[in-house]
Amino acid sequence: MTTRRDVLGGIVAAPLILPKHVRARNADPIATTQYGRVRGVNEAGLLVFRGVRYGADTSTRRFARALRPSPWTELVEADRFGLAAPQTKSAEPTSEDCLFLNIWTPGVDHGRRPVMVYLHGGAHSHGSGSDPVTDGGNLARRGDVVVVTLNHRLAALGYAYLARLGGPAESGNVGNLDIVLALQWVRDNIAGFGGDPSRVMIFGQSGGGAKAVTLMAMPEARPLFHSAATMSGQHVTAAGPNHATERARAWMARAGASDVAALRSLAVERLVEAMAMTDPIEGKGEISFTSTLDHHILPRHPFYPDAPQGAARIPLIVGNTHDETGYWLAGTLKRGDTNWDNLAERLKREVVKDVDAAWLVDSYRALYPQRSPGQILLAASTAARSWPGHLIQAEERAKIGAPTWMYQLDLPSPDAGGVLGAFHTLDIGLVFSNTHLSAARTGDGPAARSAANAMSDAFIRLARTGNPNGGDLPDWPVFDLRTRATMIFDRAIRVENDPRGAERRLLAVAPYIKPGG
Incomplete structure (x- = not known):
């Protein structure tokens, strides 16, 4: 069976080589950037540029703001993805020289098409812009838009806050500054594509949605984009500087560095190995590095104590999936061994709202008396872990009158007979119109294709006009605190007011505390 590792490894390991007559027939495109010319490939009439450099090698700029590329004089082939950022458990080759982006465009004709820049998930520690599910070809064709994906520094190399340990003031957010550099590249060069x-x-x-809303709280980033969408990116708060410093100090010690100078000189493999350590604050999982409230690059939290007024002009889609935690609970749900005796203990491990798990079980049994223990585990863990951040984002935007549209994906994945529901990540393949890929996990039946058409078209309209409404989509009202109108993407696409309102009111007794802060 061909795996994602096989696909990506093949792409990175060797450039795409086509027979001369095929290359001549396809008329591979050449575009000019402010740094030099690049040649992409023609794929069934769509022009694709992979691995276009937007920043210089970061290995000499560890923990500091990246530099723009040096100009080149020779024509550079842009026919394969650039290397991903160093990270644990990587599925593809990595390097500190990772500042590359990829472009799918209908033409290098100065067509003035809307530009859709995708920020990959994987928290702030994993992933890249070369995931096959985020291939921008179908989206670009469908909407006559230009789609961009990118790589940027991750984990400790992108978000270790070293300012109080002798490192650069911006160190806790250089991954986000890489994205700013990419958006500056888009501003200065995308007309040529x-x-x-x-x-x-x-x-x-x-994590990509979390970065999107974090950029809305960064004054340096806001002028570089004109609309945004966060898909299951529940960032309300960034990491605080005290906890961020504690994590950076622990990571430095695990890597064996006595100071930041020593940290800069270590082999990157050693730094990555140390990133796999258990988080010193949460006591579980890998050490958490994320955007940092540094009072400098990021002067405030994304949605605390309110939504940033400076981003009120930016139209925003806030989306979530109905069964987010099915992604993490897949093994448990597939086994089907959750019962009334072990439900409370299992639920306790999954929620971030500080409520009594036994009370939560009793409350959900009263709300949904026909549901099984496994179904309640999925519903209650989603509502007390992954859903609240999305609600807060929409609510805080509504309070300042900022244009915001909320959606919920209810269409379940066919995986495991549907027992996982509409889990975290399921909306990616729909928005990119890539339901034909098995990795999308949506299936490619009529319902999935219909939802994909509706979701991708709504995102395209937001990019084109600043409003997702139009086409065959039912009227999608702006979110407000009175009606809480939410677009439901399911077999029947519809608007519901305050979906799962009883669950929302039940869990309003406790505040949401974002893990990793």
């Missing part, structure tokens, strides 16, 4: 620099949308899923 058929894009409109005055209509740039950023969107991302999970």
